[in-house]
Amino acid sequence: MSYDIAWAKVDLKKVPRLVSPEIPGSKSRELHGRATRIMKGYSSQVKLFPVVFEKGRGCTLTDVDGNTYLDFSSGIYVTTLGHCHPKVTEAVQKAAGELMNCHDFTTPLKLQLLEKLVNILPGDLRGVQLYDSGTTAVEAALRVCRAATGKCEFLSCYGDFHGKSGHAVSLARMNRTNGPARASGFYMLPRPNPYRPLFKKADGTIDTDEYIRFFDEFIVEATTGQVAAIVLEPIQGWAGSIFPPEDFFPKLRKWCDQRKYLLVADEVLTSMGRTGKYLAMEHWNTLPDVVTLGKGFGNGFPVTAMVVRAPYAEAIENISASTSYGGNPMACAAALASIVAIEEEGLLENAKRLEDFFIPRLEQMKRAHKIIGDVRGKGCLMGIELVKDRATKEPFDEAGKQVYQRVFRKGLAWIPAGHILRMSPPIVMDVDVAAKCMDIIDEAIGETEKELGFGN
Numbered sequence: 209m210s211y212d213i214a215w216a217k218v219d220l221k222k223v224p225r226l227v228s229p230e231i232p233g234s235k236s237r238e239l240h241g242r243a244t245r246i247m248k249g250y251s252s253q254v255k256l257f258p259v260v261f262e263k264g265r266g267c268t269l270t271d272v273d274g275n276t277y278l279d280f281s282s283g284i285y286v287t288t289l290g291h292c293h294p295k296v297t298e299a300v301q302k303a304a305g306e307l308m309n310c311h312d313f314t315t316p317l318k319l320q321l322l323e324k325l326v327n328i329l330p331g332d333l334r335g336v337q338l339y340d341s342g343t344t345a346v347e348a349a350l351r352v353c354r355a356a357t358g359k360c361e362f363l364s365c366y367g368d369f370h371g372k373s374g375h376a377v378s379l380a381r382m383n384r385t386n387g388p389a390r391a392s393g394f395y396m397l398p399r400p401n402p403y404r405p406l407f408k409k410a411d412g413t414i415d416t417d418e419y420i421r422f423f424d425e426f427i428v429e430a431t432t433g434q435v436a437a438i439v440l441e442p443i444q445g446w447a448g449s450i451f452p453p454e455d456f457f458p459k460l461r462k463w464c465d466q467r468k469y470l471l472v473a474d475e476v477l478t479s480m481g482r483t484g485k486y487l488a489m490e491h492w493n494t495l496p497d498v499v500t501l502g503k504g505f506g507n508g509f510p511v512t513a514m515v516v517r518a519p520y521a522e523a524i525e526n527i528s529a530s531t532s533y534g535g536n537p538m539a540c541a542a543a544l545a546s547i548v549a550i551e552e553e554g555l556l557e558n559a560k561r562l563e564d565f566f567i568p569r570l571e572q573m574k575r576a577h578k579i580i581g582d583v584r585g586k587g588c589l590m591g592i593e594l595v596k597d598r599a600t601k602e603p604f605d606e607a608g609k610q611v612y613q614r615v616f617r618k619g620l621a622w623i624p625a626g627h628i629l630r631m632s633p634p635i636v637m638d639v640d641v642a643a644k645c646m647d648i649i650d651e652a653i654g655e656t657e658k659e660l661g662f663g664n
């Protein structure tokens with residue numbers, strides 16, 4: 209298709225555009241109030257800012273009161289290429305007019321997607337199955353690990369999130385409604401977090417080797433010795449954009465190889481350009497045995513994938529892999545068009561260009577605000593950690609909540625995470641728009657700091 213490549217351009221004289229006397233406006237409040245009488249279980253993102261959106265285009269969102277916001281969350285890390293990317297929209301519309309569902313029969317479009325996908329992924333990631341949510345892709349990854357190894361125990365890390373079904377919840381922190389107990393055979397390990405290290409070297413920096421040594425000790429003491437795989441998010445999203453130390457994944461890969469454990473990278477949140485690469489694991493030159501893709505994979509259309517390295521690919525035959533909606537024609541169209549858009553529009557490069565702007569700007573903000581304990585980011589995945597005291601690193605949840613709401617009221621839509629501000633703008637953003645977004649956040653942190661008595 210042909211379209212103006214400036215489709216996602218934002219005129220900063222017109223956006224953000226806040227026209228209602230109150231934000232969220234009266235229409236938003238009224239419609240959301242009615243919806244909450246029926247719909248239960250809203251996320252804190254909505255509860256803290258109950259706006260009702262009507263339209264989205266590129267890096268902007270418009271609500272029912274006519275206010276237009278800049279988007280700094282891509283929904284929930286989903287619309288990586290911006291809202292309603294014309295290539296994706298057209299592809300989905302066309303597919304919907306041709307064929308709705310034919311289970312897992314091959315279609316020409318599906319074949320095109322499969323060949324394109326294995327072509328852009330690193331190494332010998334060759335065996336694919338398509339799903340309709342991140343959770344079902346993660347569950348399939350667990351089944352394939354069991355089938356490939358004949359073993360049944362899984363390790364994951366503190367702070368990880370992998371979805372909300374029976375075994376996916378057992379890979380993360382549990383709560384009372386997740387079951388009577390963690391599913392048997394699932395174990396949690398401490399994850400190296402450079403800002404809050406548990407194991408440190410004499411100089412106070414994180415000691416990755418000590419974590420891995422502890423993993424061995426833990427396996428002997430806690431498991432039955434039937435570990436199939438370790439499952440991790442390359443960069444933790446829900447926990448607050450937690451990045452690993454640079455040496456963690458290469459060392460973990462070696463450890464897995466030596467002990468014959470599979471390495472599963474849950475890249476539902478981090479893949480398809482979010483960090484400036486197709487897979488975040490590429491930043492550490494580490495090839496996982498199994499990878500899950502989601503969110504930005506179809507730029508908003510529910511399509512996800514599990515991809516397995518060649519030596520284990522045949523194991524997919526043994527897990528009853530197909531689902532009703534996985535790989536339906538619209539899903540394949542959305543995923544294929546998203547990859548084509550990334551390629552044709554140089555969007556991995558744009559994510560890197562944005563990172564080159566964001567990182568120094570985040571560092572500058574850290575110097576300016578003493579409630580900022582840490583800043584971090586890769587591509588368009590970033591975090592700002594707010595603390596009451598830089599020495600004790602005590603999390604500052606009240607500041608996190610206030611900054612979230614203030615920023616939204618100033619016209620920037622994003623995601624809260626307690627004391628950590630999580631940022632995931634679309635990778636089609638221009639640097640001048642990114643600068644405007646950071647100005648808004650900077651200003652809101654300054655105001656919050658002052659209000660809470662932490663100002664200069």
Ligand SMILES: Cc1ncc(COP(=O)(O)O)c(C=O)c1O
Nearest residue numbers: 341342343369370371474476477
């Ligand atoms: C890393 C990761 N894995 C799995 C999931 C679950 O994906 P879904 O909500 O599509 O089921 C998520 C969702 O946020 C995620 O961030």
